[in-house]
Amino acid sequence: MSEVIVRGKAAKAASYKMSGKTTAEKNEALAKIADQLLADKDYLISENAKDLEQGKKNGLPDSILDRIMLNEKRIEDMSAAIRLLIDLKDPVGESLETIEKENGLLIKKNRVPIGVIGMIYEARPNVTIDAATLSLKTGNAVILRGSSSASYSNQALVGSIHKALAQTSLPVDAVQLMEDTSRETAKELFHLNEYLDVLIPRGGKNLIDTVVRESTVPVLETGAGNCHIFIDESADYEMAENIVINGKTQRPSVCNAIESLLIHESWFAKNGTDLLAVLQGKGIELYGDETVCTAFSEAKQATEEDWATEYLALKLSVKIVKDVTEAVEHINQYGTNHSEAIITKNAENADIFLNGVDAAAVYHNASTRFTDGFEFGYGAEIGISTQKLHARGPMGLPALTSTKYFIYGQGQIRG
Amino acid sequence: MSEVIVRGKAAKAASYKMSGKTTAEKNEALAKIADQLLADKDYLISENAKDLEQGKKNGLPDSILDRIMLNEKRIEDMSAAIRLLIDLKDPVGESLETIEKENGLLIKKNRVPIGVIGMIYEARPNVTIDAATLSLKTGNAVILRGSSSASYSNQALVGSIHKALAQTSLPVDAVQLMEDTSRETAKELFHLNEYLDVLIPRGGKNLIDTVVRESTVPVLETGAGNCHIFIDESADYEMAENIVINGKTQRPSVCNAIESLLIHESWFAKNGTDLLAVLQGKGIELYGDETVCTAFSEAKQATEEDWATEYLALKLSVKIVKDVTEAVEHINQYGTNHSEAIITKNAENADIFLNGVDAAAVYHNASTRFTDGFEFGYGAEIGISTQKLHARGPMGLPALTSTKYFIYGQGQIRG
Numbered sequence: 001m002s003e004v005i006v007r008g009k010a011a012k013a014a015s016y017k018m019s020g021k022t023t024a025e026k027n028e029a030l031a032k033i034a035d036q037l038l039a040d041k042d043y044l045i046s047e048n049a050k051d052l053e054q055g056k057k058n059g060l061p062d063s064i065l066d067r068i069m070l071n072e073k074r075i076e077d078m079s080a081a082i083r084l085l086i087d088l089k090d091p092v093g094e095s096l097e098t099i100e101k102e103n104g105l106l107i108k109k110n111r112v113p114i115g116v117i118g119m120i121y122e123a124r125p126n127v128t129i130d131a132a133t134l135s136l137k138t139g140n141a142v143i144l145r146g147s148s149s150a151s152y153s154n155q156a157l158v159g160s161i162h163k164a165l166a167q168t169s170l171p172v173d174a175v176q177l178m179e180d181t182s183r184e185t186a187k188e189l190f191h192l193n194e195y196l197d198v199l200i201p202r203g204g205k206n207l208i209d210t211v212v213r214e215s216t217v218p219v220l221e222t223g224a225g226n227c228h229i230f231i232d233e234s235a236d237y238e239m240a241e242n243i244v245i246n247g248k249t250q251r252p253s254v255c256n257a258i259e260s261l262l263i264h265e266s267w268f269a270k271n272g273t274d275l276l277a278v279l280q281g282k283g284i285e286l287y288g289d290e291t292v293c294t295a296f297s298e299a300k301q302a303t304e305e306d307w308a309t310e311y312l313a314l315k316l317s318v319k320i321v322k323d324v325t326e327a328v329e330h331i332n333q334y335g336t337n338h339s340e341a342i343i344t345k346n347a348e349n350a351d352i353f354l355n356g357v358d359a360a361a362v363y364h365n366a367s368t369r370f371t372d373g374f375e376f377g378y379g380a381e382i383g384i385s386t387q388k389l390h391a392r393g394p395m396g397l398p399a400l401t402s403t404k405y406f407i408y409g410q411g412q413i414r415g
Numbered sequence: 416m417s418e419v420i421v422r423g424k425a426a427k428a429a430s431y432k433m434s435g436k437t438t439a440e441k442n443e444a445l446a447k448i449a450d451q452l453l454a455d456k457d458y459l460i461s462e463n464a465k466d467l468e469q470g471k472k473n474g475l476p477d478s479i480l481d482r483i484m485l486n487e488k489r490i491e492d493m494s495a496a497i498r499l500l501i502d503l504k505d506p507v508g509e510s511l512e513t514i515e516k517e518n519g520l521l522i523k524k525n526r527v528p529i530g531v532i533g534m535i536y537e538a539r540p541n542v543t544i545d546a547a548t549l550s551l552k553t554g555n556a557v558i559l560r561g562s563s564s565a566s567y568s569n570q571a572l573v574g575s576i577h578k579a580l581a582q583t584s585l586p587v588d589a590v591q592l593m594e595d596t597s598r599e600t601a602k603e604l605f606h607l608n609e610y611l612d613v614l615i616p617r618g619g620k621n622l623i624d625t626v627v628r629e630s631t632v633p634v635l636e637t638g639a640g641n642c643h644i645f646i647d648e649s650a651d652y653e654m655a656e657n658i659v660i661n662g663k664t665q666r667p668s669v670c671n672a673i674e675s676l677l678i679h680e681s682w683f684a685k686n687g688t689d690l691l692a693v694l695q696g697k698g699i700e701l702y703g704d705e706t707v708c709t710a711f712s713e714a715k716q717a718t719e720e721d722w723a724t725e726y727l728a729l730k731l732s733v734k735i736v737k738d739v740t741e742a743v744e745h746i747n748q749y750g751t752n753h754s755e756a757i758i759t760k761n762a763e764n765a766d767i768f769l770n771g772v773d774a775a776a777v778y779h780n781a782s783t784r785f786t787d788g789f790e791f792g793y794g795a796e797i798g799i800s801t802q803k804l805h806a807r808g809p810m811g812l813p814a815l816t817s818t819k820y821f822i823y824g825q826g827q828i829r830g
Contacts, residue, residue: 016747020770099792105781107791114803115773193627197803212608213631218804239826246828332431354821355435358530366520366824375829376522376820377514388529388612388817389633390805402803405791406769409781411654413661414790 004188007143007176008195011116014173015141019113023090025169030133032164034082037129040160041075047156048125055149060123068123068150078129085137088379091398092139106408111401113139115197118189120145120211122203125153131202132161132175134382138400141174143196145189148181155179190215197402202383205310220391220399222383225255225338226310227368230262230327230353232344237271239365240343241278246367247341249282253312255384256339256371260307260317262327265291268320272296276318284314291320307334324349328356335359337386339368360386360393419603422558422591423610426531429588430556434528438505440584445548447579449497452544455575456490462571463540470564483538483565493544500552503794506813507554521823526816528554530612533604535560535626537618540568546617547576547590549797553815556589558611560604563596570594605630612817617798620725635806635814637798640670640753641725642783645677645742645768647759652686654780655758656693661782662756664697668727670799671754671786675722675732677742680706683735687711691733699729706735722749739764743771750774752801754783775801775808 001009037044048070055065097109117140119131128144135142146154158177165172178185189199193216200220201211208223229247231240247258263272268291276286276296286292287306288299299318306317307330321327324342331340341363342353354362361371371394373381378396385391391399416424452459463485470480512524532555534546543559550557561569573592580587593600604614608631615635616626623638644662646655662673678687683706691701691711701707702721703714714733721732722745736742739757746755756778757768769777776786786809788796793811800806806814 016771016773019773101790101792105785109808191628213606216628216630218633218802220804236826242826242828250829356431358431358434359819361820361822363822364824366822366827367829369829370520370822370827371820375516377516387633389635392818393524393820403807404774405776405786405808407776407778407781407785409779411651411657412781412785413657414665414782414784 002185002188003178003180004185004192007178008116008192010173011141011143011176012195014171015113015115017171018136018139018141018174021139021170023092026090026137026139027086029136029165029168029170030082030086032167033133033161034079036160036164037075037079037082037157040156040163041072044075044153044156044160045070045072047152050152051150058149060149064123064149068125068153070125070153074126078126081130082133085133085380088137088397090137091401096403103412104410105412108406108408109403110406111398112404114400114402115140116195117142117400118145118192118196118199118217119143120186120189120199120201120203120207121147122207123147123149125150125157127202128154128157128177129161131200132158134380134397134400136170136174138397140400141171141176143176143178143189145178145181145186151181187214190217193217200383218390219387220383220385220395221387222385222395223255224310224336224386225257225384226260226308226334226336227256227258227339228260228262228327228331228335229258229341229343229368230321230324230331231264231267232324232342232346232349233264233266234345234349235264235267235343236345237274240271241275243341243343243365243367244275244279245282246369248279248284248316249314250367250369252314255310256368257312258316258341258368259309259311260319260334262319262321262330265320265322268295279316282314284316287315287317289319292318310336324352325356328353331357331359338384339363339371341366341368360384417600417603418593418595419600419607422593423531423607425588426556426558426591427610429586430528430530432586433551433554433556433589436554436585438507441505441552441554442501444551444580444583444585445497445501447582448548448576449494451575451579452490452494452497452572455571455578456487459490459568459571459575460485460487462567465567466565473564475564479538479564483540483568485540485568489541493541496545497548500548500795503552503812505552506816511818518827519825520827523821523823524818525821526813527819529815529817530555531610532557532815533560533607533611533614533632534558535601535604535614535616535618535622536562537622538562538564540565540572542617543569543572543592544576546615547573549795549812549815551585551589553812555815556586556591558591558593558604560593560596560601566596602629605632608632615798633805634802635798635800635810636802637800637810638670639725639751639801640672640799641675641723641749641751642671642673642754642756643675643677643746643750644673644756644758644783645736645739645746646679646682647739647757647761647764648679648681649760649764650679650682650758651760652689655686656690658756658758658780658782659690659694660697661784663694663699663731664729665782665784667729670725671783672727673731673756673783674724674726675734675749677734677736677745680735680737683710694731697729699731702730702732704734707733725751739767740771743768746772746774753799754778754786756781756783775799
């Protein structure tokens, strides 16, 4: 049996045990993991050093090495995040619907764990802890498949988790880490429908696209954000400037930052060059359509590719449109269904935009940067779903649950 | 461009128009379709006759020919079902969550259409009408891919739908029927992630398995039911007998009928042969384990395959277990996560069973035959989901919707 099958079977068996665990039992286990990480700090850092050394030898860029790196502060942060998770409400057991039938049948639709979660991610050891603890909190088992460039770190972290679980009533097998991190085992996970209930990719666009395109296990797609702001004819200048600057510069590397600006032609004729000069002053490289480039010679000509690009950097494409309908059509053609905003005083145009744009989150007069589980008040975030089924937008703990109908009778049969 | 791509693009464009339609507009269109089917009755029957003639030539069995057959009564029933659908609550627009932030942001999570639904089904022309009208009611566009053996009927039915839609504000393109019903086009649909938001197979186990195994488009898995009843030590004899007879014989060909009976060894020692004699008297063929066959010589020896078989006929496998835990383990190994029942007076064992069995619907002292959208009071049924994500158990109209966050601000930016 391949490692994937062995771990799949073990995780499935553990998931049945997990589903019966109380909130108290799960929280106790999380507390033990938080403690164990602190107790194992030195060992974790020394194992992490092996990954860093290997990474340097392999010529990994500094940005990746920084993602892999564990130090005291980062381990303390992981431990603290687990403490916050303990305080969050356990969604399992919540009753979503109660139906009482005339024949006396009582039907309850309750939240239950999903079962076995597969997590495929890149060189970020913190995802190991994050994915494992979110899965345990929601009564699931998890199979972790990280990057080979963080193998020593991941093994050590899962070692700490296992040490902690062994002191609790939770099954140690509920957290499985793939040792073989080859492409072949990833592909095997894509088709492990028998044991995996869901597969969640966490990382860059390429990873996510590969999982979505190849996996027959149901996927929770998170991620890519080619987000737009549309400045309508009636938009207040100051509000527009503030929101665009916030959307583009407050944290350019994240998925809810904006990548493209659409401006109504009349508004542009009045305020366009002022706004573009301010943006350029903030260090933003501008890629414009013909109207933009004519009015503001320092903008570069945008190509077809620019409209579809998630720069994740201080770059912005700018296009002039004749009305809200053209803005909506452009966004539905080039967007990634993440977060989209309109700035306008016109309530009718706001409605056309919010209803017409096909995205997880649509904004009227606010920055797209708010699309975030913590900002929405969910307290923990599995990711931001850009798909339509199961969960859409920022996913809190309930996204890691399913439902089950419990039906209570006194001998009822169907007539 | 292949037919699949052409229809995918057209359906996607239509889905954007559909999402803005009001309940009144959608219901008006449904009423027009209900009328049009009655008006086109003669033409529909004459086109259907071509499928029947072709089917006879190709040697299709009578049971399939009966499924394909349209007569006045069946067309009137389809039309009447649409009238019932009109009366159901439109889930689109329902607000599921409202969050007011301290900074004044108002966040609403509302139900919206999914977008484009793909429906792959077998030789049942009624599914053409069912799938199209459920999709329209929920603001979606749909691509229908039926069986070649019902091609004339499906074309005629979709012709009626198009005639009706042309008199309304709804886009005619919202309902697309594949003309090419080859295996190749089905496979193309499995991977049409760019235009299809979900794929729903309706039909037998082979069809569903193929779609689940091959599709990278998210699937709503409906269907197969290898359902069990477990008679615990303390079960009332009469209640057990009634529920088992109802579960097996009331309608043996459906997914929520039972296929396998598990009996506690002590209960079996007391009541087993009485019950088996009654079941045999009802014309049920029994396949038992060794204990069963020894006690009741007319039972045939069950093979490993029997435990996993959905007979959909008057056949029942019977196994003796030593306790509720063995029953749960057996069901989790051989079941299909559909509907499972325990008959017991012991509340603790009921809890162990209901929580431990991994199924969409779990019953205490009632027949599994109740797993049904109409019985639950949902009024229409897309199918019964046996998967964990998005929807589980009987699916009403909300299963054909997604959600979207609408965020209303006054210039808020993230700090």
